[in-house]
Amino acid sequence: MEFSITALSPEAAKAGCVVVGVHSDKEQGKELTPPARRIDQAARGALRKALADLPAKIGTTLLLRGLPGVAAERVLLVSLGVRKDFGPTQFRDAVRGAAAALRELGAKDAALFLVEAKVASRPLTWNVRHAVLGLRDAFYRFDQLKTQKKAAAPAGALERVVLPLSAKPPLSQALAEARAIADGTDLAKTLGNLPPNICTPTYLADAAKKLARQFKLGLSILERADMQKLGMGALLAVTNGSHQPPKLIVLRYNGAAKTVKPLVLVGKGITFDTGGISLKPAGEMDEMKFDMSGAGSVLGAIRALAGMKARVNVVGVIPTCENMPGGQATRPGDIVTTLSGQTVEILNTDAEGRLILCDALAYAARFDPDVVVDIATLTGACVIALGHVATGLFANDQKLADEIRAAGEDAFDRVWQLPLWEEYQEQLRSNFADFANIGGRPGGAITAASFLARFTRKYRWAHLDIAGTAWKSGREKGSTGRPVPLLVHFALRHAGRK
Ligand code: BES
Numbered sequence: 001m002e003f004s005i006t007a008l009s010p011e012a013a014k015a016g017c018v019v020v021g022v023h024s025d026k027e028q029g030k031e032l033t034p035p036a037r038r039i040d041q042a043a044r045g046a047l048r049k050a051l052a053d054l055p056a057k058i059g060t061t062l063l064l065r066g067l068p069g070v071a072a073e074r075v076l077l078v079s080l081g082v083r084k085d086f087g088p089t090q091f092r093d094a095v096r097g098a099a100a101a102l103r104e105l106g107a108k109d110a111a112l113f114l115v116e117a118k119v120a121s122r123p124l125t126w127n128v129r130h131a132v133l134g135l136r137d138a139f140y141r142f143d144q145l146k147t148q149k150k151a152a153a154p155a156g157a158l159e160r161v162v163l164p165l166s167a168k169p170p171l172s173q174a175l176a177e178a179r180a181i182a183d184g185t186d187l188a189k190t191l192g193n194l195p196p197n198i199c200t201p202t203y204l205a206d207a208a209k210k211l212a213r214q215f216k217l218g219l220s221i222l223e224r225a226d227m228q229k230l231g232m233g234a235l236l237a238v239t240n241g242s243h244q245p246p247k248l249i250v251l252r253y254n255g256a257a258k259t260v261k262p263l264v265l266v267g268k269g270i271t272f273d274t275g276g277i278s279l280k281p282a283g284e285m286d287e288m289k290f291d292m293s294g295a296g297s298v299l300g301a302i303r304a305l306a307g308m309k310a311r312v313n314v315v316g317v318i319p320t321c322e323n324m325p326g327g328q329a330t331r332p333g334d335i336v337t338t339l340s341g342q343t344v345e346i347l348n349t350d351a352e353g354r355l356i357l358c359d360a361l362a363y364a365a366r367f368d369p370d371v372v373v374d375i376a377t378l379t380g381a382c383v384i385a386l387g388h389v390a391t392g393l394f395a396n397d398q399k400l401a402d403e404i405r406a407a408g409e410d411a412f413d414r415v416w417q418l419p420l421w422e423e424y425q426e427q428l429r430s431n432f433a434d435f436a437n438i439g440g441r442p443g444g445a446i447t448a449a450s451f452l453a454r455f456t457r458k459y460r461w462a463h464l465d466i467a468g469t470a471w472k473s474g475r476e477k478g479s480t481g482r483p484v485p486l487l488v489h490f491a492l493r494h495a496g497r498k
Pocket residue numbers: 273275291348350351352353377378379380381383438439444467468
């Protein structure tokens with residue numbers, strides 16, 4: 001999908017479909033946005049006449065064909081709801097509704113006048129970014145494993161979209177950034193959606209190799225023997241039951257001066273989580289292929305930042321393996337020595353994410369990080385706490401937490417902070433090792449984060465629990481690509497570019 005920014009007049013635009021918004025108001029009825037008004041004038045009131053058939057619900061659409069005095073064959077009206085309530089959520093819903101209609105139509109090209117609708121307190125650059133991300137999201141398909149692509153694919157693929165605005169450098173920059181973020185999000189989605197027999201730790205390492213080649217990134221991959229030499233006892237304990245070799249991927253993008261300390265992103269890469277000997281129940285276990293979503297988001301974010309040539313230094317650290325039962329598998333009660341030297345009693349082999357992360361987080365210290373952020377589908381408890389809307393945020397530095405929260409608002413990829421107080425550490429006590437890997441049911445997302453906090457004392461650190469936000473279940477089952485937009489916004493803002 002190609003995007004461009006060009007000033008156009010709605011009545012003269014020679015696009016396959018012109019998309020304009022219409023607000024509605026309980027008292028005053030429908031209220032045309034300026035582009036809709038111009039079309040109505042050119043068509044001598046034909047647009048206004050048709051309005052009764054446009055439902056008030058945001059994102060619903062009405063297609064008009066062959067309006068007199070209008071160059072485009074088709075005009076798509078999109079309902080925007082009440083003008084004074086028009087915020088980020090409404091803008092997204094409107095773009096999504098327009099995208100669904102364009103797909104249905106099989107339109108090849110469109111002029112999206114919708115993009116200029118004023119969104120409460122957001123600059124026009126925000127509209128540009130979210131129009132691009134919304135459309136790219138709506139047209140994303142994962143059909144590479146379907147043999148009958150035609151039947152499964154949508155009626156048409158939108159090839160060209162004009163954002164009809166007068167071109168200004170900040171808008172072009174927003175467009176370039178949004179394109180790169182969409183590419184990174186697509187990568188994260190596809191890695192997440194791939195089945196666990198294809199998307200193995202080796203496959204993730206190969207995906208990193210491809211990125212490294214394409215964007216000239218630094219890459220090193222630690223194998224099992226390297227982990228043994230280093231003493232990554234926790235990561236090795238998780239991979240024990242699996243026939244797939246584990247990997248620790250280190251991918252480096254240098255867009256800033258060598259003296260600038262890097263942002264280190266650490267992503268959980270469990271390519272399938274059976275629970276191990278503490279086996280999970282069968283229902284929905286297939287969704288544990290998404291347990292590498294943290295890893296996917298790190299690769300996606302690096303792709304986005306490299307793709308837009310951002311002036312940031314980033315290191316991606318991805319511990320990846322499977323969590324399987326078997327004769328070699330780790331047992332509940334086993335005690336391991338982590339890379340940090342601390343010992344852990346593994347009371348539940350299903351709490352494996354924190355085990356691979358704790359060694360990766362200890363390893364991250366060697367990059368002399370400015371900040372470390374880990375991203376993990378870590379706990380079912382986080383889904384209970386925050387549902388599928390907000391990602392769980394934890395941090396050992398409040399300024400960092402505030403920065404991440406603000407980036408999430410800007411990206412509309414939001415987070416909500418939970419506490420990391422010392423009192424929770426008590427739940428991790430063990431009679432036999434320094435501490436245990438589980439803390440009981442109360443505050444499960446918090447005790448998981450508290451476990452990680454014992455490995456991150458040397459640097460500023462934040463933890464994102466994406467268990468509720470990385471994928472959707474049910475009919476719409478699939479990876480969301482979150483939190484790639486958040487990570488990219490954070491990296492850019494943190495580097496002081498925004
Ligand atoms: N990958 C899961 C977390 C998860 C579960 C994410 C369901 C999304 C949906 C993680 O490895 C896990 O199994 N966590 C356990 C921890 C428990 C054993 C302390 C959990 O959340 O049940």
